[in-house]
Amino acid sequence: MLTQKIEIRNLSVFYKSFRAVNDVTMPVYENKVTAIIGPSGCGKSTLLRSLNRMNDLVPGSHSEGEIILDGENLLDAGVDVVDVRRRVGMVFQRPNPFPMSVYDNIAYGPRLYGVKKKAILDEIVEESLRGAALWDDVKDKLKQSGMALSGGQQQRLCIARAIAIQPEVLLMDEPASALDPIATLRIEELVAQLQERYTIVIVTHNMQEAARVSDYTAFMMMNEQRAGELVEFDETAAIFTTPQDKRTEDYITGRFG
Amino acid sequence: MNGDIFAQVNLPRVYRRRKWVNNIILGLTGLTVILAGIPLVWIVIYVILKGWRVINLDFFIHLPTAMGATGGGVTNAIQGSIVMVIVAAIIAIPLALLIAFYLLYYPQTRLGVAIRFSTDLLSGVPSIVIGIFGYALFVLPFKHFSALAGGLVLAMIMLPVVVRSSEEMLKLVPKELREGSLALGAPEWKTSLSVILVAAMEGVVTGIMLGLARAIGETAPLLFTALGNEHYDVFGYIKQGIATNQSLWEIFHKILAEPTDALPLTLWKYAQQPYPERVEQSWGVALVLMLLVLLLNIGARTWLAWKRRQTHG
Numbered sequence: 001m002l003t004q005k006i007e008i009r010n011l012s013v014f015y016k017s018f019r020a021v022n023d024v025t026m027p028v029y030e031n032k033v034t035a036i037i038g039p040s041g042c043g044k045s046t047l048l049r050s051l052n053r054m055n056d057l058v059p060g061s062h063s064e065g066e067i068i069l070d071g072e073n074l075l076d077a078g079v080d081v082v083d084v085r086r087r088v089g090m091v092f093q094r095p096n097p098f099p100m101s102v103y104d105n106i107a108y109g110p111r112l113y114g115v116k117k118k119a120i121l122d123e124i125v126e127e128s129l130r131g132a133a134l135w136d137d138v139k140d141k142l143k144q145s146g147m148a149l150s151g152g153q154q155q156r157l158c159i160a161r162a163i164a165i166q167p168e169v170l171l172m173d174e175p176a177s178a179l180d181p182i183a184t185l186r187i188e189e190l191v192a193q194l195q196e197r198y199t200i201v202i203v204t205h206n207m208q209e210a211a212r213v214s215d216y217t218a219f220m221m222m223n224e225q226r227a228g229e230l231v232e233f234d235e236t237a238a239i240f241t242t243p244q245d246k247r248t249e250d251y252i253t254g255r256f257g
Numbered sequence: 258m259n260g261d262i263f264a265q266v267n268l269p270r271v272y273r274r275r276k277w278v279n280n281i282i283l284g285l286t287g288l289t290v291i292l293a294g295i296p297l298v299w300i301v302i303y304v305i306l307k308g309w310r311v312i313n314l315d316f317f318i319h320l321p322t323a324m325g326a327t328g329g330g331v332t333n334a335i336q337g338s339i340v341m342v343i344v345a346a347i348i349a350i351p352l353a354l355l356i357a358f359y360l361l362y363y364p365q366t367r368l369g370v371a372i373r374f375s376t377d378l379l380s381g382v383p384s385i386v387i388g389i390f391g392y393a394l395f396v397l398p399f400k401h402f403s404a405l406a407g408g409l410v411l412a413m414i415m416l417p418v419v420v421r422s423s424e425e426m427l428k429l430v431p432k433e434l435r436e437g438s439l440a441l442g443a444p445e446w447k448t449s450l451s452v453i454l455v456a457a458m459e460g461v462v463t464g465i466m467l468g469l470a471r472a473i474g475e476t477a478p479l480l481f482t483a484l485g486n487e488h489y490d491v492f493g494y495i496k497q498g499i500a501t502n503q504s505l506w507e508i509f510h511k512i513l514a515e516p517t518d519a520l521p522l523t524l525w526k527y528a529q530q531p532y533p534e535r536v537e538q539s540w541g542v543a544l545v546l547m548l549l550v551l552l553l554n555i556g557a558r559t560w561l562a563w564k565r566r567q568t569h570g
Contacts, residue, residue: 114271
């Protein structure tokens, strides 16, 4: 049964006077993987970062429209940004492990929210690392620096770190673009597993990746004013086999972008 | 995960506590900003209030009058400061940039380590010690206090400031940029000047400004090298030189080899004299000194902004 976890309604995002995202309306379905694809600069990262209010960090940015998460508009003035970010986690393009041990990388989040008992932290660390398919790699080096791991392991560490605080939604901003093909494959497999527990939104440059990992795909493009617009949203199979919009077809067949 | 990890913590309580702590820390940081700002604003306002009355055109273009007489200006000090800072800048800036590039490319060689260590030491040497060193090196052999000697010691004051700040700024330039230029076959010197230095320009200029501000405010080393001269007047020397048909070299000699006054020197001398007019003028000198540093900074920032518009379209 398909339920909308997030509903994006008429969302526009501005950097000062520049409109980076223009009037996007689309659903994000629960326990599904939604991919956002499109050429560089089409606003897909900006759209993604709106979903956990990371754009707040950019001076001069503001948004119009609504992002409804479980009935609550995330853009409302009274919303606690910290709570939004606890519920909507994020994994970045470049692996960004903190300069501390593998264990502390994972425990960082739960500790923030008041989890102190060693036994519970131990359990969270193990569960999170298992969830990110990293446990077998690092179970004997939990005290080692997270920055000493390989690139692919670092990225899975960051995924483990994100799921350690049990978010409801996981945002991934080109999580595999800095990794080699084998590490990429493992991340993609991981996405498929994570989908059982989390609602995932993934931005990717790589159309094959979108086709492989996602259930739904949103295709974005810049309009004449260089603002990102949603061209088409549909089931991934439909987007890649019977796109309704000429521009979508041109893009996925590699005729531009 | 097995069960909700948040079942055992009281999340609203954690949030409430966090907000409290956040507000307290935010308040404290705001308070420290105010505390740090008070002395600065105080000094500026105090100097303006005490100094603005003696500032007029005469103050900038006239030499001092006889002690105890009213009127007159401090053009000797203003011109002397500018001449010596120019000398210091001409010597210290290219040298400092060369050293900074050396440290950038050879950070771990024995010489690199030694240079970094000695620049750090140099920046820690009390300026009066640099002054007496300058006296022994640049004054005694010529038996003459001079603007050149003053400029040289100011260069020594400037040098470590500019070296260390430039080195830090050059280090921030991504190495891909350097490699990109070298990969086109560009020689190392061209890469350094046209790519790396330009990329780091903003920080380098800020460091130079810091060095200049430091140099222009120094008093102690000038006591031993420039000494002071109530008749120092570059324009006067030039006028006189043209009138008496002196060569360019002779005029230059006059400008650089005469005992010279400087703003901080004048401030120091005037402030302790028994004549109220001079004490009042010393506040004016303080104000001019502050304005000069401010002007230098505004000038550099404007130039940088203009430059940035050129390179970034």
